[in-house]
Amino acid sequence: MTSVPADLALLTTEEMGRADRLTIDGGIPGTTLMENAGRAVADAILARYPAQATLVLCGPGNNGGDGWVVARRLKQAGFDVACSALAPVAALRGDAAVMAARWNGPVLPFEPAALDGRTLIVDALFGAGLARDLDSAVLRMIEAVGEGRRVVAVDLPSGVNGDDGTIRGGAFTADLSVTFFRAKPGHLLYPGRARTGQLVVADIGISPSVLESIDPKAARNGPALFARHFPVLRQDGHKYDRGHTVTLSGGALHTGAARLAARAALRIGSGLVSTIGDAEAARVIAAHQTAVMVAEVDGPAGLALFLSDRRRNAAVIGPAAGVGDTTFAHCRMALAAGCACVFDADALTSAAGRADILWRERTADLVLTPHDGEFARLFPQLSGLPSRAARAVAAAKESGAVVVLKGADCCIAAPDGRIAINDNAPPTLATAGSGDVLAGMIGGLLAQHMPAFEAAAAAVWLHGAAAEGFGRGLIAEDLVERLPIALQIAENHLRGRGQAG
Template identity: 35%
Template structure:
């Protein structure tokens, strides 16, 4: 399943489940699943340290510790709260454990011991400090393997932010669904390998605002080339060409669009750039255009599936007028880079021209130029949602975990990516992917943004180190082949 829960959504879901069955039965199942993971994953019975917090996460830890001791493991249990401070299911689990308890301030790190982090779960809101902060640093500096229960202690489950300090896990065992903090912000790197386990919750869908990007969301709508289609039935993309020194950006976008599946790409270029495109990219169509009046006539006559403007276009008054004209005359438009920032001093006009058929693709710097009143200290989900409320359009907010939000506030987080994508030209390729997929007989801008972002990340993940933008273009056919085999991939 692709749903990702916030801590509040997960708690509401759990409360509904607890009406049907004892909440402690779910804690027992959670502990059992973590024990099975440890027992199956680590064959040599190494010593195990279980860190138990004051709440239900700690209760899960007591259940794990009991199972481990029953199966002959050497187990040490450290508690953060006094034994008489436990209540509810956590107290029941503590009583059933019946083993020795040590206070957390006496913590000693054994070499080669496996650490089970059951200190704090998805409800943590306060910062980690004092003795716990010192213990977390010691664990993170060691070579000990760490298994975290639900989410690494110290990671905010709603934002992925580190709350003062956090344990860096090798594995995180979470229940029912991933949480936002697992794949967002620093939580992504602190969670290690995430395993979602079933603890007996009913499979019914829960209300959530966030989804993890996956072909499951959009592959059935993907505009594959049809056996009897021709080049124009596969889409006619127009890309507004960049300035002379930035023609490379336009070429990357055009190559990406053609490789992704559109049948025709035409670059609108000037007399200065036409010779460059003719030499550098012979197969793409070109049309010379030296004034906004020529563009207006072109838009009246040309059949256009989708239009991309921004890569290398330059941020100036002329580009602003050209972008305004395109937004008014063309239904499906992708706006990137300079086509956004040229409105920095006229945001009202930009907002008014965007609608559900348009999609913007800013990185963080561009985002804050066109949304200066959205606070920089917000997480990218809240930033993108705030932006959509202003523009009533679709947005791809690029970053380590890219956020795609639809005009009607559907949220998708793309975790299928690589840090290698932080390279010049990468965004130009992404915008080419998007414009190739969007259109009347293709898919809507939001799903196109989800599909393009996933393919973009998939290429990078398979390529590895040393990636440059041209490698992304070359990797499109392989990514499409993998996508075609999605159910077995």
């Protein structure tokens, strides 16, 4: 068993190198892998684009080696192909030299003039071996390619760091990237994701069994990641089996966020849900809620009493709660009560500068759901790390909590180093209240006894699935009402894998 499902694993460049070596040690020659890789790229091109004048840019390493294969195969398929080599062909070594020697077409100097009349550019300059910022010759070439030509990247757009999606000095913007065996974190993390275009992951003959010894920690988020822990509906079940989520409201003028979270918790299957607030807030909430229960709860002591009923097993604290000592005290009370907690929004800001108290007092599952601003306040010393994934992993290790670092490339990290990168969320999710809905969804899954990492990953994926296909005009309320559709989509995925409950 690997830490993350083999199908969803993402490999760092170092892990991909190990996969490569294990395969070669297992008896498959490197030239076979390279031929398979080049063929996969050529096939992806042939399936998408008509024959046209093509330039293959070949780098000094094995990424360039793949490029020579792509050139040969496109030429065989009737494309007009030239190559342009960054390093002298005579200086190539190993498998790349073998493949360069099998190319019998033109090799043009590595200058922008090589682009003249060519509409399709195959970027085989650097892939996993990118070791430093691009130099001026490559940057000039990227600029000359401009926006009028299609770029197909071999493995990764050159300049994108496969481990974290950062850009080393500059990078191609690809229409299509074809990578091998498994994708890399840099394909899914911004800004690399914006440079990757459509991503194809090709089988080149590396056996998934190599993953056993590599044991990757990163995965693309998807139903297979949370399938095993997804709540199963028992025929003879009753609502208390499905947990009781509590969402804490702000004052009378700020009840909407907790109400959204509550309805999302109910929709995602929490058996009971209560929204609680002070006397004035409770009256406002009562005017809006039907299936969600309402209770008047005054201050941290009231919260402690309310949560002392152990059936109330998950709490969502923070949405529109107000920043300050009271919210911080509410967080401490919820931790002391021993229920699973989601701390979002104002709970996170209220903890800035004193969060270590919460980490020490954590008794049960805890999920933190910061956006970038909240993250910078809560973990100022980590906010300079280069990628969302690195920041999320470091914060999870520091806090002992599961961290959902929200944004277009939302990352879910566990204290043991597992990280899921989400890629199903449309930009329509950037709308007021959508984070409140997500917090409620996580709370609702925790109430149903899902472990924190899987609950957070499932909620993030379902949140994206609920938004997908709706198009413009999506508001947070719509997300909640579309949760049944998202749950159905997840169930169809799981049923396809024989894992539906």
